[in-house]
Amino acid sequence: MTASGEFTDTKGVLTGPPTGRGAANWAGFFDSVEEVDLPAESVEGTLPAGLVGTLYRNGPGKRDFSQSFFDGDGMIRALRIQADGSVHCRSRFVETKKYRKERGSDRPRVRTPGTDLPGGFLRNILRTPGHEANTHIIEHHGQLLALEEGGHPYVIDRDTLATGGMLDFDGQLKSYQPYSAHPHTDPKSGEIFNFGVDFASPKVGIRSYRADRQGRVHAIDRFALPYGSFVHDYALTERFMIFHVPPLVASVLRFALGLDSFFATLQWRDDLTARFIVAPRAGGPVREFDAPSVLIGHYFGAHERGDELVIDCGQLGGWPVAAEDTASYRTSDWTSFGAAGAHRVRLDLRSGRVSSEPLSSLPAEFPRIHPDTETLDGRFGYAGCNVAPGEGGILRGVAKIDRHGGGEEIFDFGENKVSLEPVFVPDPGASSSPADEDRGWVLCLVYDSRPRKSEVAILDARCLADGPVATIRLPYNAGATFHGSFVAEG
Numbered sequence: 001m002t003a004s005g006e007f008t009d010t011k012g013v014l015t016g017p018p019t020g021r022g023a024a025n026w027a028g029f030f031d032s033v034e035e036v037d038l039p040a041e042s043v044e045g046t047l048p049a050g051l052v053g054t055l056y057r058n059g060p061g062k063r064d065f066s067q068s069f070f071d072g073d074g075m076i077r078a079l080r081i082q083a084d085g086s087v088h089c090r091s092r093f094v095e096t097k098k099y100r101k102e103r104g105s106d107r108p109r110v111r112t113p114g115t116d117l118p119g120g121f122l123r124n125i126l127r128t129p130g131h132e133a134n135t136h137i138i139e140h141h142g143q144l145l146a147l148e149e150g151g152h153p154y155v156i157d158r159d160t161l162a163t164g165g166m167l168d169f170d171g172q173l174k175s176y177q178p179y180s181a182h183p184h185t186d187p188k189s190g191e192i193f194n195f196g197v198d199f200a201s202p203k204v205g206i207r208s209y210r211a212d213r214q215g216r217v218h219a220i221d222r223f224a225l226p227y228g229s230f231v232h233d234y235a236l237t238e239r240f241m242i243f244h245v246p247p248l249v250a251s252v253l254r255f256a257l258g259l260d261s262f263f264a265t266l267q268w269r270d271d272l273t274a275r276f277i278v279a280p281r282a283g284g285p286v287r288e289f290d291a292p293s294v295l296i297g298h299y300f301g302a303h304e305r306g307d308e309l310v311i312d313c314g315q316l317g318g319w320p321v322a323a324e325d326t327a328s329y330r331t332s333d334w335t336s337f338g339a340a341g342a343h344r345v346r347l348d349l350r351s352g353r354v355s356s357e358p359l360s361s362l363p364a365e366f367p368r369i370h371p372d373t374e375t376l377d378g379r380f381g382y383a384g385c386n387v388a389p390g391e392g393g394i395l396r397g398v399a400k401i402d403r404h405g406g407g408e409e410i411f412d413f414g415e416n417k418v419s420l421e422p423v424f425v426p427d428p429g430a431s432s433s434p435a436d437e438d439r440g441w442v443l444c445l446v447y448d449s450r451p452r453k454s455e456v457a458i459l460d461a462r463c464l465a466d467g468p469v470a471t472i473r474l475p476y477n478a479g480a481t482f483h484g485s486f487v488a489e490g
């Protein structure tokens with residue numbers, strides 16, 4: 001039995017108060033961008049002495065043919081902060097099969113999840129979508145991997161950003177079994193858990209994986225989904241992998257017949273009940289619970305409190321508004337972000353009762369935490385945000401949210417700036433004490449639409465509202481990125 005009445009259901013919520021911000025405020029953010037290899041333009045302020053390493057970001061770099069926010073050839077942006085205080089910038093495309101096939105072409109040659117080939121269904125029928133490796137970049141047991149939920153990881157050289165091979169982890173992944181873009185690491189065991197949605201089998205399901213301390217990937221389980229839904233991220237606790245399955249259902253048949261792109265087939269089904277699926281990390285039977293009919297984008301983290309699962313997540317704005325925003329991403333005012341927000345969900349494993357409360361009154365998504373607090377009751381989360389309740393538009397600020405109920409503090413980069421996912425980097429001098437959880441820096445790749453250039457803002461997590469302690473100005477537009485990681489040197 002679900003206490004769905006206690007859950008803030010954002011479905012159908014359009015926007016908050018008008019703010020005057022619109023597509024002109026982030027003009028150029030979705031442009032296709034170029035590969036670069038050059039020093040940063042300048043550094044304002046003082047780079048923290050302990051912050052030496054590379055911020056890697058991934059997101060579409062070439063969108064010439066893309067009809068969806070989610071489409072576009074993956075490009076790795078690397079901002080290398082060196083011990084002498086200099087910063088080097090490098091951007092390079094992930095040379096996927098699709099990228100190589102379309103290089104130099106003036107028309108699309110590969111179908112993607114959000115963009116069908118021109119020419120009608122006969123050009124698209126039975127064509128599986130190309131893999132663009134455009135969503136995340138992580139360090140995975142010593143290898144840098146570019147990830148997208150539609151395919152296998154690509155290995156990226158950490159210095160040159162050259163694309164290596166695609167990994168199937170010694171045959172653990174068959175060609176049609178993807179390795180999703182949001183692996184989570186148990187900081188105690190060092191194991192990395194991930195999943196992939198398997199649309200290729202008659203009954204759509206999830207395959208789960210565990211990478212052991214040596215980096216060997218093992219299949220854990222496969223379990224069916226109640227319907228062919230869109231599952232992008234999950235939450236990890238000490239014993240479980242938790243999946244929220246919204247009633248956002250894809251028509252595999254329409255897609256296979258070439259009648260619509262995958263994203264265009266997604267429909268919100270009021271006649272279906274959303275689910276939480278709780279899968280043991282060790283494998284074995286999963287449990288399903290009725291869940292609130294909302295869209296969850298990403299998770300701060302989750303932990304166990306006896307029989308209760310506590311799940312902190314970023315809820316997205318309502319469907320179909322989010323669908324319209326993602327489909328008309330170049331010109332949209334992105335009102336759906338006005339209904340995004342951070343929530344704490346509690347799931348009682350004994351009673352099945354689910355409840356939710358907001359963690360912040362501000363629109364917020366793209367959450368991150370201190371990596372050592374994954375699976376634990378961490379206190380702080382960081383997220384992209386807007387600066388007034390209900391404010392729509394692409395996110396313009398960064399928030400530090402006290403997940404223990406202490407509110408939030410924010411920094412507003414400005415109405416002509418965009419900042420999506422922040423990355424928290426622990427200070428290497430910090431202890432493992434909870435008192436040091438926020439000792440570190442928050443790195444934001446910020447786009448400024450006035451000069452149409454990007455910058456990296458570095459904020460002290462302990463005084464985030466004071467603004468950047470250093471800003472690295474880039475002499476170019478780095479474009480839109482979804483996710484990234486900082487890899488320390490030394």
Ligand SMILES: [Fe+2]
Pocket residue numbers: 135181182232233298482483
């Ligand atoms: Fe994501």
